[in-house]
Amino acid sequence: MNFLPKNLRAFSAVVAVGIATTLLTGCASTVSLEAAPDANNPKCAEVSVRLPHQIEALERRQTDAQATGAWGNPAAVISRCGLPQVLISTLPCVTAGGVDWLVDDSAKPSYRFISFARNPATEVIVDSKVASGATALDAIGPAVARIAATKVCLAKTN
Numbered sequence: 001m002n003f004l005p006k007n008l009r010a011f012s013a014v015v016a017v018g019i020a021t022t023l024l025t026g027c028a029s030t031v032s033l034e035a036a037p038d039a040n041n042p043k044c045a046e047v048s049v050r051l052p053h054q055i056e057a058l059e060r061r062q063t064d065a066q067a068t069g070a071w072g073n074p075a076a077v078i079s080r081c082g083l084p085q086v087l088i089s090t091l092p093c094v095t096a097g098g099v100d101w102l103v104d105d106s107a108k109p110s111y112r113f114i115s116f117a118r119n120p121a122t123e124v125i126v127d128s129k130v131a132s133g134a135t136a137l138d139a140i141g142p143a144v145a146r147i148a149a150t151k152v153c154l155a156k157t158n
Contacts (some may be wrong), residue, residue: 007062024115030062031070036082039067040119044081047122050143051079055136076130079140085119085150091152097141098132100153103133113137118147 038044042069053060058072067081091102091115100116103122109128115121122144126133153157 007070027117030064031068031075031078033063033065033068033070033078033080035065035067035085036080036120036123037084039065039080039082041067041118041120044122046067046141046146047081050146052139052143055139056131074129076127077123077136077140079122081113081120081144083121083123086116087151088115089116094137095153096135096137097139098145099135099137099141100112100149102153115144115147115149116153117151118150119145119150120147 036044042059048067048069051060055071055077058076060073061070061073063070065080069077069079071077078100086102089102091104094101094103096111099118101113101156102116104112104114109131111126111128113124113133115123123141124133124136126136
């Protein structure tokens with residue numbers, strides 16, 4: 001299944017909601033996010049409890065959706081576990097934090113990364129004006145690696 005075309009609209013909606021939520025909540029302690037379709041998967045619980053407390057200088061914040069994480073005020077890094085597994089994609093792939101990630105730069109300067117060949121998949125959205133994507137993935141990757149990969153990404157970029 002090719003992830004990008006079918007879910008590009010959903011990704012754009014998540015980014016728009018995340019940005020709007022971030023702007024509206026400002027100093028609020030809880031970040032409002034939408035849970036992924038399979039967020040109640042026990043594997044997502046394994047990921048959630050291992051998410052880092054800090055990424056760069058960004059502190060982790062409370063979220064109101066299962067299997068999600070947010071860092072910074074306003075949130076500059078967002079993670080969601082419970083997306084469909086991606087096994088085939090035309091997106092470039094990088095490895096960070098022990099995980100192969102597909103890179104979607106269609107909403108620059110926000111970058112979307114989705115774990116490759118892990119069921120369920122985890123996405124990480126990073127505002128590159130505030131945080132480094134590589135640093136965010138290195139920090140979140142060990143938690144996501146709790147979900148075993150079924151294959152490796154062959155189209156890696158450096």
